[in-house]
Amino acid sequence: MTKEQALKKLEEYERVSFALGHASGVLSYDGNTVAPKQSAKVRAVTQGELSRMSYELTTAPETEEMILALKEYKNELDPVTARKADELYRDFDRTRRIPKDLFVEYQMLCVESDAVWHEAKLKDDFASFEPYLQKIFDTSKKIALCVEPGKDPYNTQLDMFERGLTTDTCDKFFATLKAGIVPLLQKVIASPYQVDEPLFKNTFPIPVQREFSTFIMGVMGLDPERSVIGETEHPFTTDFSKYDVRITTHYHEDDPLSSMYSVIHEGGHALYELNTGDELAMSILGSGVSMGIHESQSRFFENIIGRSREFCGVILPWLTEHFKDQLSGLTRERLYRAVNASRPSLIRTEADELTYCLHIMVRYELERMMFSGAVNARDLPGEWKRLYKEYLGIDVPSDRQGVLQDSHWSFGAIGYFPSYAIGSAYGAQYLEEMNKSFDVFGSVAAGDLSKVSGWLREHIWKHGSMYDPSDLFKRVCGAFRPEVYVEYLNKKFGEIYRL
Amino acid sequence: MTKEQALKKLEEYERVSFALGHASGVLSYDGNTVAPKQSAKVRAVTQGELSRMSYELTTAPETEEMILALKEYKNELDPVTARKADELYRDFDRTRRIPKDLFVEYQMLCVESDAVWHEAKLKDDFASFEPYLQKIFDTSKKIALCVEPGKDPYNTQLDMFERGLTTDTCDKFFATLKAGIVPLLQKVIASPYQVDEPLFKNTFPIPVQREFSTFIMGVMGLDPERSVIGETEHPFTTDFSKYDVRITTHYHEDDPLSSMYSVIHEGGHALYELNTGDELAMSILGSGVSMGIHESQSRFFENIIGRSREFCGVILPWLTEHFKDQLSGLTRERLYRAVNASRPSLIRTEADELTYCLHIMVRYELERMMFSGAVNARDLPGEWKRLYKEYLGIDVPSDRQGVLQDSHWSFGAIGYFPSYAIGSAYGAQYLEEMNKSFDVFGSVAAGDLSKVSGWLREHIWKHGSMYDPSDLFKRVCGAFRPEVYVEYLNKKFGEIYRL
Numbered sequence: 001m002t003k004e005q006a007l008k009k010l011e012e013y014e015r016v017s018f019a020l021g022h023a024s025g026v027l028s029y030d031g032n033t034v035a036p037k038q039s040a041k042v043r044a045v046t047q048g049e050l051s052r053m054s055y056e057l058t059t060a061p062e063t064e065e066m067i068l069a070l071k072e073y074k075n076e077l078d079p080v081t082a083r084k085a086d087e088l089y090r091d092f093d094r095t096r097r098i099p100k101d102l103f104v105e106y107q108m109l110c111v112e113s114d115a116v117w118h119e120a121k122l123k124d125d126f127a128s129f130e131p132y133l134q135k136i137f138d139t140s141k142k143i144a145l146c147v148e149p150g151k152d153p154y155n156t157q158l159d160m161f162e163r164g165l166t167t168d169t170c171d172k173f174f175a176t177l178k179a180g181i182v183p184l185l186q187k188v189i190a191s192p193y194q195v196d197e198p199l200f201k202n203t204f205p206i207p208v209q210r211e212f213s214t215f216i217m218g219v220m221g222l223d224p225e226r227s228v229i230g231e232t233e234h235p236f237t238t239d240f241s242k243y244d245v246r247i248t249t250h251y252h253e254d255d256p257l258s259s260m261y262s263v264i265h266e267g268g269h270a271l272y273e274l275n276t277g278d279e280l281a282m283s284i285l286g287s288g289v290s291m292g293i294h295e296s297q298s299r300f301f302e303n304i305i306g307r308s309r310e311f312c313g314v315i316l317p318w319l320t321e322h323f324k325d326q327l328s329g330l331t332r333e334r335l336y337r338a339v340n341a342s343r344p345s346l347i348r349t350e351a352d353e354l355t356y357c358l359h360i361m362v363r364y365e366l367e368r369m370m371f372s373g374a375v376n377a378r379d380l381p382g383e384w385k386r387l388y389k390e391y392l393g394i395d396v397p398s399d400r401q402g403v404l405q406d407s408h409w410s411f412g413a414i415g416y417f418p419s420y421a422i423g424s425a426y427g428a429q430y431l432e433e434m435n436k437s438f439d440v441f442g443s444v445a446a447g448d449l450s451k452v453s454g455w456l457r458e459h460i461w462k463h464g465s466m467y468d469p470s471d472l473f474k475r476v477c478g479a480f481r482p483e484v485y486v487e488y489l490n491k492k493f494g495e496i497y498r499l
Numbered sequence: 500m501t502k503e504q505a506l507k508k509l510e511e512y513e514r515v516s517f518a519l520g521h522a523s524g525v526l527s528y529d530g531n532t533v534a535p536k537q538s539a540k541v542r543a544v545t546q547g548e549l550s551r552m553s554y555e556l557t558t559a560p561e562t563e564e565m566i567l568a569l570k571e572y573k574n575e576l577d578p579v580t581a582r583k584a585d586e587l588y589r590d591f592d593r594t595r596r597i598p599k600d601l602f603v604e605y606q607m608l609c610v611e612s613d614a615v616w617h618e619a620k621l622k623d624d625f626a627s628f629e630p631y632l633q634k635i636f637d638t639s640k641k642i643a644l645c646v647e648p649g650k651d652p653y654n655t656q657l658d659m660f661e662r663g664l665t666t667d668t669c670d671k672f673f674a675t676l677k678a679g680i681v682p683l684l685q686k687v688i689a690s691p692y693q694v695d696e697p698l699f700k701n702t703f704p705i706p707v708q709r710e711f712s713t714f715i716m717g718v719m720g721l722d723p724e725r726s727v728i729g730e731t732e733h734p735f736t737t738d739f740s741k742y743d744v745r746i747t748t749h750y751h752e753d754d755p756l757s758s759m760y761s762v763i764h765e766g767g768h769a770l771y772e773l774n775t776g777d778e779l780a781m782s783i784l785g786s787g788v789s790m791g792i793h794e795s796q797s798r799f800f801e802n803i804i805g806r807s808r809e810f811c812g813v814i815l816p817w818l819t820e821h822f823k824d825q826l827s828g829l830t831r832e833r834l835y836r837a838v839n840a841s842r843p844s845l846i847r848t849e850a851d852e853l854t855y856c857l858h859i860m861v862r863y864e865l866e867r868m869m870f871s872g873a874v875n876a877r878d879l880p881g882e883w884k885r886l887y888k889e890y891l892g893i894d895v896p897s898d899r900q901g902v903l904q905d906s907h908w909s910f911g912a913i914g915y916f917p918s919y920a921i922g923s924a925y926g927a928q929y930l931e932e933m934n935k936s937f938d939v940f941g942s943v944a945a946g947d948l949s950k951v952s953g954w955l956r957e958h959i960w961k962h963g964s965m966y967d968p969s970d971l972f973k974r975v976c977g978a979f980r981p982e983v984y985v986e987y988l989n990k991k992f993g994e995i996y997r998l
Binding site: 016 | 514517523532533544547549726727729740742744
């Protein structure tokens with residue numbers, strides 16, 4: 001195959017690969033937002049067929065031939081095409097080790113399980129979900145062992161969401177966090193300077209909250225011609241290209257900030273995707289590189305920006321104008337303290353910045369125990385309760401508020417959770433770097449997030465999947481130093497709680 | 500190929516064919532309901548790829564081999580499989596005559612044009628849509644000439660939506676309608692017994708109208724686990740299988756009945772799809788057989804049932820309870836007269852039962868002129884106005900209320916419109932037949948549509964695409980007699996306007 005033939009083939013490959021991903025993504029988004037209940041089994045059939053096509057495309061002899069040709073001409077390729085050749089080979093080489101039937105069966109299982117989880121959560125009925133959950137864990141372990149036979153399969157899972165991440169790194173990272181967070185949290189709890197009252201125990205009509213979402217998306221600079229918001233049980237972001245990014249939220253009538261922080265979090269994911277470089281759009285490098293880097297964007301916006309005193313000042317006028325009756329007399333300072341009230345709680349997505357990573361550690365431990373065979377799915381509700389008591393000191397009253405709260409396992413995302421904690425810690429180092437170029441919170445105080453976005457676009461977003469996540473992070477911030485995050489938390493919560 | 504091999508191959512074929520149709524359908528539904536604006540070009544790429552896959556599946560040598568094998572064993576096949584073999588051969592034989600690139604390019608053009616039409620309608624800007632419209636007409640004519648080289652290409656178009664329908668049949672049919680409707684309409688207009696006042700000139704909050712849709716869908720017996728409603732500029736129905744049917748509506752704050760009749764109309768389409776026989780579900784025979792039969796369901800529910808005195812009695816309590824301030828003092832009789840007020844109007848979907856078919860005739864004439872080359876896209880706004888003056892005696896003030904009002908041409912549905920009129924006329928014969936088995940309006944008056952649905956399910960819905968539309972109609976009603984429809988209209992409007 002000549003270089004020109006290989007490049008032409010690559011173009012075709014990317015077009016088909018894009019179309020299959022796009023179709024599958026929209027089916028999934030539609031399934032999560034508006035599809036009627038009984039559509040799930042039909043969707044599983046279609047997703048199964050699309051994944052079969054995708055498998056066949058990835059592992060086809062013509063694909064191998066194309067990749068080998070590209071690698072042969074590697075020195076003549078531009079950096080983007082060279083990266084594509086490497087990534088395609090990796091994908092080809094790993095995928096072909098999985099038997100096709102197993103690959104397809106697993107995709108179908110994930111679609112069905114997700115629908116079962118949805119119902120189970122609504123009804124607080126873990127028993128109906130348990131067999132699916134067990135099968136998801138069993139099958140993903142089986143697949144991990146196909147892909148990397150000589151490796152701890154949980155490491156293979158971690159690598160899937162943050163390339164290069166291992167349990168060794170996680171163990172050290174979580175130990176550092178735990179050593180920093182636990183004593184800090186104890187001091188916070190013991191502090192006499194508690195947040196004075198629950199601010200948001202009123203009724204906030206959902207139509208007004210929807211307008212609030214539009215306002216927030218505007219402040220963040222999400223292009224309304226390329227992004228929209230939907231409503232789901234569990235908020236998420238999905239992108240079909242930089243021209244079509246979807247975020248979702250969940251409204252709670254008694255608390256407009258719950259949805260707001262979902263919108264900001266998902267908005268951070270969306271900004272990453274909306275700002276991929278044009279030359280990468282719709283190509284196999286056209287999405288964010290990893291979930292660790294992705295969560296570092298969403299968590300950065302949600303917490304470091306969104307829970308800053310300056311950002312509270314930006315949203316305060318909107319809140320007091322549109323929720324006159326409910327929020328009269330609210331000040332920036334009271335808002336700031338309210339959104340940073342730190343206390344052990346049940347729900348990860350609503351946890352404050354300080355306790356958040358403890359929720360992640362619980363999930364990390366449970367995933368490892370499931371993969372080692374130490375526990376089975378039926379043990380998870382009990383183990384969940386035990387670990388919440390141990391890490392957060394609280395009792396979990398129901399599975400709906402416990403093991404059923406997150407959607408991740410139901411769609412096969414095992415090994416994903418650590419990305420949230422890693423991403424949170426990355427964010428503190430972004431802040432450190434960013435502050436060398438400009439006054440971050442000064443620009444936020446002026447209601448202008450474009451400097452923050454400009455920095456992230458230049459250093460991270462525009463690169464899509466051009467660099468491995470660890471390399472990308474190193475280019476931007478040097479070595480990963482979790483202690484920067486611990487310092488950040490100490491400083492912030494030390495000030496709020498006058499420690 | 501043995502019979503068993505062919506049957507196994509057929510199963511695979513149907514699965515892939517189903518998946519491609521499902522994915523493409525959801526992309527299109529999503530595009531029409533929630534997708535952001537700039538997604539259109541991306542969607543065109545994906546729809547193009549899916550249509551290429553579909554083309555390749557339909558025309559593959561293995562597909563031909565399978566079909567020929569099935570035909571060889573035809574005498575040993577059950578009737579469903581035998582019908583499948585015939586339909587597959589027809590599809591194979593017609594599709595292979597279209598060059599693949601032309602086929603794919605046309606699908607992509609339709610996706611793009613639909614998005615352009617949407618914007619053009621909102622902005623009342625025909626000029627931006629004109630080049631797309633011309634290309635849609637040109638390309639569909641070109642394709643029609645590939646499929647049936649020796650035939651009038653407009654007949655090929657008609658056949659696509661109602662197999663066997665020709666301009667000869669349409670000409671005679673429309674002549675009969677015109678001869679019946681025009682003098683009747685003149686008498687109606689001259690009658691002193693006009694509808695006394697415009698009932699619905701008030702404000703009807705859209706959230707309440709949404710509840711009304713749910714109520715109407717309940718009355719019609721649409722299974723909420725298998726069907727949902729969305730909101731679009733132009734109401735439509737789409738089905739992905741009998742387990743997932745979508746209808747849409749458009750709410751107008753000043754008139755709750757506009758949306759109600761959309762819901763009833765689309766609900767009729769949905770009932771047809773929801774009630775396909777289980778043994779046909781997700782197969783190539785698993786959808787309604789033609790647009791003529793489809794519109795005969797929707798128009799039957801919308802008008803013959805939905806605009807009956809008895810149905811008005813069923814919905815009256817809901818309306819007066821939920822719109823107390825707006826509709827106090829409304830009686831069944833006033834409601835009945837209001838929903839049957841007949842007067843020439845601008846918008847097809849909101850036209851009364853009597854003038855409706857005149858709107859169709861305008862479109863039929865324009866399509867034929869476009870196909871014969873007598874006019875070009877740029878002439879259409881003017882021709883539209885000329886024909887509305889001629890057929891309905893009214894002036895069209897804008898393209899938004901004129902040539903841009905319908906979505907059909909924008910997505911390539913040329914030759915579709917006559918199905919609405921044919922379907923309306925079919926309905927009068929259903930009523931005639933149904934009344935031989937039970938008292939149709941007696942059952943409606945009791946708020947019970949299950950007898951009507953039961954009859955339609957048994958005679959039409961459950962058969963999916965098992966029979967050609969003309970054969971299906973003949974099995975149910977004997978020969979097609981448009982005069983039955985004219986009689987029905989004379990009787991109904993004669994009574995209302997005391998002619």
